[in-house]
Amino acid sequence: MRRAERRWKSWITENGSYKLVALFVTLILWVTILGRGDIVMTKEIGLEFLLPNSMVLAEQRDMRISVEVAGPRMALKKFAQNPGMITVDLSRNKAGKNRAVISPKNVEVPFGVRVRAVKPEWVDVKLVPVANEIDDGRGS
Numbered sequence: 001m002r003r004a005e006r007r008w009k010s011w012i013t014e015n016g017s018y019k020l021v022a023l024f025v026t027l028i029l030w031v032t033i034l035g036r037g038d039i040v041m042t043k044e045i046g047l048e049f050l051l052p053n054s055m056v057l058a059e060q061r062d063m064r065i066s067v068e069v070a071g072p073r074m075a076l077k078k079f080a081q082n083p084g085m086i087t088v089d090l091s092r093n094k095a096g097k098n099r100a101v102i103s104p105k106n107v108e109v110p111f112g113v114r115v116r117a118v119k120p121e122w123v124d125v126k127l128v129p130v131a132n133e134i135d136d137g138r139g140s
Contacts, residue, residue: 038070040116043080045107049100050089051127058126065102065120071113078110095127 012019047063065086069079086107088100101122104115 036072038114039073039076040068040070041076041080042066042068046083046085047100047102047123048085048087049125050087050091052091052093054130055093055095055127056130058128063123065118067107067115068117068119069107069109069113070116071109075110075112079113084108090125090127093127095129097124097126099123100125 043066044064045067047065049057051057067086069076071079084107086102088102088106090098090100099122102118102120104118107115107118109115
């Protein structure tokens with residue numbers, strides 16, 4: 001019994017300073033990695049539409065969408081520096097009033113970034129047919 005006890009004591013105390021340093025490094029890494037939470041940020045992003053060939057928007061205005069994202073600091077920095085655009089496909093829509101739904105899937109984000117919210121979640125747009133004849137100002 002005494003022999004086993006001596007073996008344990010020598011195993012614990014042998015190279016004690018190295019073991020103590022390794023323990024502190026491990027604790028620091030553990031606290032750093034587990035204590036690191038995702039950062040949340042909000043960014044205004046422009047909105048563009050894919051339209052049918054024969055249609056245009058009735059009124060052209062600068063539409064901005066507020067996007068809330070979360071993720072690691074470096075990935076969010078990359079996201080913040082990219083001006084980006086949200087593209088909504090309306091290519092199968094008909095003339096008249098249409099609701100363009102903006103989902104988190106429409107937002108392109110770097111790896112590790114999650115889209116938490118998109119506001120507004122939809123916008124109303126009016127599609128009108130393109131005029132076939134262009135008035136050249138000469139009067140026919």
